[in-house]
Amino acid sequence: MMFSLRTSTIALYLIAMTAIPTHLSVQSQSQSKERHVHYKLIDLGTLGGTSSFFGSSIVTLNDSGVATGQADTPAANPFFPKELPILLDDPQIYHAFQWRDGVLTDLGALPGGGDSAGIAVNERGDIAGFSKNGLIDPYTGIPEIRAVLWKDGNLLDLGTLGGNESFTNSVNNRGQVAGFAQNDVIDPLNLFGLGTQSRAFLWDKGEMHDLGTLGGPDSFGVYVNDRGQVAGFSYTSSTTNPNTGLPTQHPFLWEKGEMKDLGTLGGTQVYAVNGLNNNGQVVGLMTLAGEKVFHGYLWNGRKLVDLGTFGGDTSAAIWLNDAGEVVGQADYSTPCPGCVSPTIHKAFLWKDGVMSDLGTVDKCSAAYGINSKTQIVGASGDCGIAVHAFLWENGTIVDLNTLVPPDSGLQLVYGLYINERGEIAGLGVPPGVPVQNVESQGHAFLLVPVRAE
Numbered sequence: 001m002m003f004s005l006r007t008s009t010i011a012l013y014l015i016a017m018t019a020i021p022t023h024l025s026v027q028s029q030s031q032s033k034e035r036h037v038h039y040k041l042i043d044l045g046t047l048g049g050t051s052s053f054f055g056s057s058i059v060t061l062n063d064s065g066v067a068t069g070q071a072d073t074p075a076a077n078p079f080f081p082k083e084l085p086i087l088l089d090d091p092q093i094y095h096a097f098q099w100r101d102g103v104l105t106d107l108g109a110l111p112g113g114g115d116s117a118g119i120a121v122n123e124r125g126d127i128a129g130f131s132k133n134g135l136i137d138p139y140t141g142i143p144e145i146r147a148v149l150w151k152d153g154n155l156l157d158l159g160t161l162g163g164n165e166s167f168t169n170s171v172n173n174r175g176q177v178a179g180f181a182q183n184d185v186i187d188p189l190n191l192f193g194l195g196t197q198s199r200a201f202l203w204d205k206g207e208m209h210d211l212g213t214l215g216g217p218d219s220f221g222v223y224v225n226d227r228g229q230v231a232g233f234s235y236t237s238s239t240t241n242p243n244t245g246l247p248t249q250h251p252f253l254w255e256k257g258e259m260k261d262l263g264t265l266g267g268t269q270v271y272a273v274n275g276l277n278n279n280g281q282v283v284g285l286m287t288l289a290g291e292k293v294f295h296g297y298l299w300n301g302r303k304l305v306d307l308g309t310f311g312g313d314t315s316a317a318i319w320l321n322d323a324g325e326v327v328g329q330a331d332y333s334t335p336c337p338g339c340v341s342p343t344i345h346k347a348f349l350w351k352d353g354v355m356s357d358l359g360t361v362d363k364c365s366a367a368y369g370i371n372s373k374t375q376i377v378g379a380s381g382d383c384g385i386a387v388h389a390f391l392w393e394n395g396t397i398v399d400l401n402t403l404v405p406p407d408s409g410l411q412l413v414y415g416l417y418i419n420e421r422g423e424i425a426g427l428g429v430p431p432g433v434p435v436q437n438v439e440s441q442g443h444a445f446l447l448v449p450v451r452a453e
Helices: 010-014 029-035 435-441
Strands: 037-043 067-076 092-100 103-108 116-121 127-136 143-151 154-157 162-171 177-186 196-204 207-210 219-224 230-240 247-255 258-261 266-276 282-288 294-299 304-306 315-320 326-335 343-351 354-357 364-370 376-381 386-393 396-399 411-418 424-429 443-452
Touching (some): 067 103, 067 127, 067 443, 092 127, 103 116, 127 154, 143 177, 162 196, 162 219, 177 230, 196 247, 219 266, 230 266, 247 282, 247 294, 266 294, 315 364, 364 386, 386 435, 411 435, 424 435
Parallel strands (some): 116 162, 196 219, 266 315, 294 315, 364 411, 386 411
Antiparallel strands (some): 143 154, 162 177, 177 196, 196 207, 230 247, 247 258, 266 282, 282 315, 315 326, 343 354, 376 386, 386 396, 424 443
């Protein structure tokens, strides 16, 4: 079981090796701490409410140090707790924020909308996300959400494909946005209660394009890279499988009008499409034959690769860089008595066909982000509960809490993203807040390298 972390990645919401390789040597923190850069910790705070948040597997921090996420305001959410999970169930109204040059800016919402979220930022500072629009969806009875883009100081509603709702969590450096939107065709399956069909889209130069499907009624765009390729997943038919109650899903890669089916590892369900790099490589997790376990996968541009495990049942590929280096977590068969997860899982780096254990500062670990320098960030904890954010580099893993001043004011729980300057985005908890409450009472943070030891 992964560490529990809500995420704005729509794929995670809508779809419900025998020995440690010696390819990389894992050293102890005491041996390695002096060789790591130390950091200035910036607690981004909130917009007057309780918490602020970055999603996982999303570019929340660009290489110029501009960050985006969502933060609570003091206002109560009148629809709590009746909303879909996609809306980040929250008792307070939250707004998208921008962090730039030391200033946290409330980006607001569509007129009458209430909630909004900044989910991804490109190198130009464009921010993709979603906002409520003040209307009630007649199919769900709760507020509609729309894919939006904050660009040049303006908030753009990207619209739909004829239905009521849309969603995005990806924008590339050309200003293209990928996501999914409802059309006006009644969906007889209506698996998510949205009434009409969902279609992957690419928004480009003011126009939303329907990318089609792999044969079924619905598809979901998740990421767009700088080549304009879109990765996502789609139903391949309308026929439900008796062991899952869902139609078969496959990941896809769309390019220049063609949606390519990336295949399967033997099962019928894609649990997530978690990353797409600029070379058209895709990572995520999907079921094996029998649907009882899932493995991380990599589409390497030619074929679908099962990344395997450390001898246990499951793994998850969570992010990758442009060199095709993949990070995530994988199970051992070693039991973990009293833990949320029944077995030990460890963060991994998959490189050149080898899955390497990155170690842990607790019992278990998971890696969430990697840059081109193979600096990796993630979380370590008690096998189901994240406790300490970590950095892995040059063969060693270290608790990020030891690389910031002791009076910085947060316990760093999740390291989620690391940019090319080595700046890190993550989540932490203020003094007195248990790590288990990082989602409801935690704060988004940034770490900025300040000096080498």
